[in-house]
Amino acid sequence: MNKNDRVMEIFLDECKEILSEIAPKLLNLEETPNDKHIINDIFRGIHTLKGNANSFGFTKLGGFVHYFEDLLSIYRKEGMVLEKNEADLFIRAFDIVENVFAYEEAGRNEYPQNYDKILNEIKVALAIELNPQEIIPVVDILEDISPYIKYEHNEKINIEELSDMLKKSGFNYEDKAIENQKIYNIVMNLDHDIYLRGYNHQIFFRLLKELGEILFSYYVIDENVPYLDDFNTEVSFVKQISLYLLSDADEMDIQDVFEFIAEEHEISITTITLNDIQNIMQKKETRPKELIHETKVIVENKSSPAVIPTEELFVKSTDKVKSTIRVESIKLDELFDSIGELVIAQSYISQNEQIHALNNNELNQYLDMLGKSTRLIQSKVMGLRMVAIKDTFLKMKRVVRDVSIKTGKEIELILSGEDTEVDKTMVDKLSEPLIHLLRNSVDHGIEPSAEQRVSAGKESIGNIWLSASHRGSSFVIEIRDDGRGIDTKIILQKALEKGIAKAGVYYTDDEIIDFLFLAGFSTASTITDISGRGVGLDAVKQSIEELRGKITVETEFGIGSIFRIILPLTLAIIDGLTVKVGDEVLIVPILSVVESFSPILSNIHHVKGRGEFINFRGEILPIVRLNQLLNLSQEIIPFEKSTLICIDHDRGRYVLQVSELTGRQQVVIKSLGLLSNNIKEISGVAILGTGHIALILNIEGIRDYLDSGANT
Amino acid sequence: MNLRDDILTINGKTDNKELSALAKEILEHIDTIKEIVVSYEDGIESSALFSLLYSIRKTNPDINIPFLAEVVKHINGIGSMSLDIRG
Amino acid sequence: MATLQKKTDKKKVNVSSAEKYLSFEINEEMYAIEILDVKEIIAMMKFTKVPKMPFFVKGVINLRGLVIPIIDIRLKFELQELAYNERTTIIIGIVDENLIGFIVDRTADVLNISQSEMAPPPKFGTAIDTGFLKYMAKTSNGVVMIVDLKKIFSEAELHNVIEIEKNKG
Numbered sequence: 030m031n032k033n034d035r036v037m038e039i040f041l042d043e044c045k046e047i048l049s050e051i052a053p054k055l056l057n058l059e060e061t062p063n064d065k066h067i068i069n070d071i072f073r074g075i076h077t078l079k080g081n082a083n084s085f086g087f088t089k090l091g092g093f094v095h096y097f098e099d100l101l102s103i104y105r106k107e108g109m110v111l112e113k114n115e116a117d118l119f120i121r122a123f124d125i126v127e128n129v130f131a132y133e134e135a136g137r138n139e140y141p142q143n144y145d146k147i148l149n150e151i152k153v154a155l156a157i158e159l160n161p162q163e164i165i166p167v168v169d170i171l172e173d174i175s176p177y178i179k180y181e182h183n184e185k186i187n188i189e190e191l192s193d194m195l196k197k198s199g200f201n202y203e204d205k206a207i208e209n210q211k212i213y214n215i216v217m218n219l220d221h222d223i224y225l226r227g228y229n230h231q232i233f234f235r236l237l238k239e240l241g242e243i244l245f246s247y248y249v250i251d252e253n254v255p256y257l258d259d260f261n262t263e264v265s266f267v268k269q270i271s272l273y274l275l276s277d278a279d280e281m282d283i284q285d286v287f288e289f290i291a292e293e294h295e296i297s298i299t300t301i302t303l304n305d306i307q308n309i310m311q312k313k314e315t316r317p318k319e320l321i322h323e324t325k326v327i328v329e330n331k332s333s334p335a336v337i338p339t340e341e342l343f344v345k346s347t348d349k350v351k352s353t354i355r356v357e358s359i360k361l362d363e364l365f366d367s368i369g370e371l372v373i374a375q376s377y378i379s380q381n382e383q384i385h386a387l388n389n390n391e392l393n394q395y396l397d398m399l400g401k402s403t404r405l406i407q408s409k410v411m412g413l414r415m416v417a418i419k420d421t422f423l424k425m426k427r428v429v430r431d432v433s434i435k436t437g438k439e440i441e442l443i444l445s446g447e448d449t450e451v452d453k454t455m456v457d458k459l460s461e462p463l464i465h466l467l468r469n470s471v472d473h474g475i476e477p478s479a480e481q482r483v484s485a486g487k488e489s490i491g492n493i494w495l496s497a498s499h500r501g502s503s504f505v506i507e508i509r510d511d512g513r514g515i516d517t518k519i520i521l522q523k524a525l526e527k528g529i530a531k532a533g534v535y536y537t538d539d540e541i542i543d544f545l546f547l548a549g550f551s552t553a554s555t556i557t558d559i560s561g562r563g564v565g566l567d568a569v570k571q572s573i574e575e576l577r578g579k580i581t582v583e584t585e586f587g588i589g590s591i592f593r594i595i596l597p598l599t600l601a602i603i604d605g606l607t608v609k610v611g612d613e614v615l616i617v618p619i620l621s622v623v624e625s626f627s628p629i630l631s632n633i634h635h636v637k638g639r640g641e642f643i644n645f646r647g648e649i650l651p652i653v654r655l656n657q658l659l660n661l662s663q664e665i666i667p668f669e670k671s672t673l674i675c676i677d678h679d680r681g682r683y684v685l686q687v688s689e690l691t692g693r694q695q696v697v698i699k700s701l702g703l704l705s706n707n708i709k710e711i712s713g714v715a716i717l718g719t720g721h722i723a724l725i726l727n728i729e730g731i732r733d734y735l736d737s738g739a740n741t
Numbered sequence: 742m743n744l745r746d747d748i749l750t751i752n753g754k755t756d757n758k759e760l761s762a763l764a765k766e767i768l769e770h771i772d773t774i775k776e777i778v779v780s781y782e783d784g785i786e787s788s789a790l791f792s793l794l795y796s797i798r799k800t801n802p803d804i805n806i807p808f809l810a811e812v813v814k815h816i817n818g819i820g821s822m823s824l825d826i827r828g
Numbered sequence: 829m830a831t832l833q834k835k836t837d838k839k840k841v842n843v844s845s846a847e848k849y850l851s852f853e854i855n856e857e858m859y860a861i862e863i864l865d866v867k868e869i870i871a872m873m874k875f876t877k878v879p880k881m882p883f884f885v886k887g888v889i890n891l892r893g894l895v896i897p898i899i900d901i902r903l904k905f906e907l908q909e910l911a912y913n914e915r916t917t918i919i920i921g922i923v924d925e926n927l928i929g930f931i932v933d934r935t936a937d938v939l940n941i942s943q944s945e946m947a948p949p950p951k952f953g954t955a956i957d958t959g960f961l962k963y964m965a966k967t968s969n970g971v972v973m974i975v976d977l978k979k980i981f982s983e984a985e986l987h988n989v990i991e992i993e994k995n996k997g
Binding site: 366367369370373613658659660661699700701702703704708710711714716720721722723724 | 874875876877878879880881885888889890892893894895897926928
Binding site for chain 2: 197198224229230231234235242243244245246247248249250251252253254255256257258260261262263265266267268269270
């Protein structure tokens with residue numbers, strides 16, 4: 030890769046990062062359209078994108094974001110109220126930005142669909158906002174709009190006016206006594222209703238005078254000032270005031286003065302040093318732009334942090350951003366593997382009998398230290414894989430929004446626990462099932478119409494709560510809706526039709542709900558675009574199980590439903606119970622263990638053709654002899670010489686027979702790779718402290734084995 | 742209203758409310774007023790006065806308004822200033 | 829499962845030049861594999877049985893944190909199983925970028941065998957299935973059979989075997 034490619038790659042990465050940061054913010058904006066912080070954040074992102082695009086020759090992208098930025102900058106102003114349809118335009122515009130970026134990245138020399146349409150909409154919006162009086166015909170907008178856009182960028186210094194001012198005020202800029210002072214050019218573009226809002230020029234002239242000397246001011250009256258018969262002082266025709274202040278005050282102090290001015294005025298403050306003036310006056314013909322330090326200031330109302338110059342806005346934003354380093358996840362995995370080896374080596378040393386025999390205090394201390402730091406490194410490295418679920422959740426807002434529009438149901442998605450951390454690999458794999466469940470909630474859960482909701486005594490807007498939390502060593506996601514709930518009668522009816530349920534058999538509600546998760550089951554009477562894509566909840570269940578998690582449903586007819594996804598915190602580590610079966614060491618995930626016990630022989634029954642069962646606290650549970658299940662040995666381990674472990678499972682508890690329990694430890698899960706196919710009873714392996722490899726039992730797979738009726 | 746010898750003198754301290762009323766009165770005498778003088782020794786209360794002057798000139802361009810003709814004015818409370826009308 | 833990117837390109841620039849082969853012994857016969865397919869050679873070590881595997885897959889070993897399946901070539905060749913002893917060796921081979929351990933009776937020298945010494949494997953008359961063989965080489969040390977590791981262990985074959993075992997059971 031040559032240097033340019035690398036730079037390009039960094040550029041593309043940065044763009045992608047910006048895009049991914051903006052996307053959720055736009056959705057937040059839709060909820061709180063007048064949160065100026067969000068608008069500012071989006072503006073900054075788009076601004077950076079524009080700079081990047083232009084410097085890398087992405088002209089299609091640059092051209093588009095230029096206008097988008099202009100539109101955004103209007104709404105950064107306090108008092109500019111963002112309407113829902115405008116927020117919607119932002120979202121559609123952003124879609125174009127994403128698409129056009131993808132095209133640019135792929136080197137496709139064409140414009141994405143709707144590029145012109147959306148661009149035109151932006152231009153129309155710009156024109157309307159900048160000049161509300163004028164009604165701009167949509168057709169001619171492309172050509173007509175440019176002057177209005179330039180209007181936003183006219184903060185360049187007016188050299189003619191400056192020299193006029195110097196002449197008229199008789200100001201001697203070469204006077205040594207004022208060497209350290211600056212001249213501020215303050216330009217106020219005033220609205221017609223300033224008097225109604227209590228504007229009084231005397232107030233800020235007085236305040237400015239406290240800061241320095243007002244050299245000169247230019248009042249510009251609107252030539253549309255009415256004839257006397259229409260004249261009244263409710264409407265102001267003072268269009269612009271441009272004044273020059275000689276002061277040694279900071280620009281911030283100047284800005285503070287304008288806190289007291291009614292909102293909605295754009296105030297620009299340009300700082301001109303005396304040195305600049307000398308230069309300008311000396312070569313008045315050429316405009317030495319580089320000598321002018323300019324800042325553009327938007328006056329916001331008192332409650333918000335007054336006036337923030339653009340540059341500072343950018344500085345602040347970088348300050349806030351946490352410093353991060355991008356690391357390829359494969360490097361993390363490698364690091365993870367190496368740490369695994371370190372842990373093994375460490376525990377090998379600490380368990381080595383020869384070393385113990387030395388009984389050397391100093392050596393033991395160092396071994397302790399080694400042990401501690403090894404565990405510390407291990408947990409830190411594991412921490413690196415943990416990320417907040419936030420980004421995934423925010424993506425879901427978009428999903429719900431889209432489905433809500435498609436179905437015409439008004440939905441509010443309420444997020445909580447977005448900061449809950451979970452293994453990165455898991456986050457990546459959670460999107461699909463979550464999208465599916467949320468679509469399902471909107472499509473099937475929430476009532477078809479607001480009227481139905483209201484008549485059921487609910488608020489007209491449907492609510493869906495998406496929450497994440499840690500429970501012990503599990504990570505739990507809940508999708509709760511206040512919709513119709515699941516009608517088990519309908520589900521059962523469908524299940525009977527599909528031949529999934531058997532007629533004449535009594536099914537509990539839970540059993541009926543489980544039908545939802547069977548392949549090919551779909552309750553929607555018409556196939557909708559939203560959740561009827563031929564992929565059912567069975568796919569969701571499968572992907573959750575692949576993550577070694579489970580999904581449960583709670584529902585109350587008429588009240589709503591909760592879909593709960595329970596996952597291990599990380600895919601890489603489990604809390605394991607180490608057991609011995611004969612000479613082999615196996616690991617049982619502690620999450621599934623109810624308890625272990627020594628069997629009372631009289632409680633064990635052999636049922637012909639169906640295997641062995643035990644009466645455990647009044648429950649008749651099947652027994653799985655692990656050495657037989659796993660073909661570890663032909664030996665039959667007698668129950669009196671064994672320990673039983675009760676395992677919890679949705680489809681019913683069962684009991685494992687092992688020789689003995691040996692301990693409990695956290696283990697790093699490794700895949701069996703090539704061998705992992707078709708061994709449903711084993712979910713992976715772990716390398717123990719001794720260096721020995723132990724198989725990790727798959728609780729789900731063993732339940733499947735029992736359900737297949739093979740345990741006879 | 743201080744109208745003497747067809748010369749109207751407007752006090753700079755006239756506030757917005759009074760300016761609105763003044764506009765009506767001036768309109769009644771728009772054909773008799775020859776000149777309008779602004780006395781701004783004590784400053785100018787409201788910038789609406791500037792608008793009013795332009796409105797008068799627009800309504801009757803024959804009225805002489807020296808205030809609008811002065812390129813540079815030194816007004817108490819504002820300092821040196823110039824006034825212009827633009828589109 | 830450990831995978832390994834092949835660092836060396838195995839292009840045979842000159843067919844007549846001699847190639848290096850690692851020779852090993854099974855049932856007192858000499859076999860060899862291309863040295864480029866060998867990652868390392870280790871002594872037989874403790875392994876963990878993995879249930880429901882084809883009979884020739886003995887289980888998995890821990891090679892410095894990597895979990896690697898091991899295959900007993902004797903069993904694959906349908907020869908008598910031999911108790912592992914101090915001479916038993918595991919050749920860690922690279923097959924389709926996967927690391928696989930091959931258990932052999934013992935390893936011997938690295939041989940230089942030129943293309944001219946190679947002959948197609950005999951159709952019959954060998955102790956093992958000739959399908960596993962690439963060539964037969966007549967060297968000064970005697971006849972050496974060049975084994976095709978891919979034929980001994982391929983992912984597809986492993987899964988086929990598992991399918992067959994499943995169908996049986």
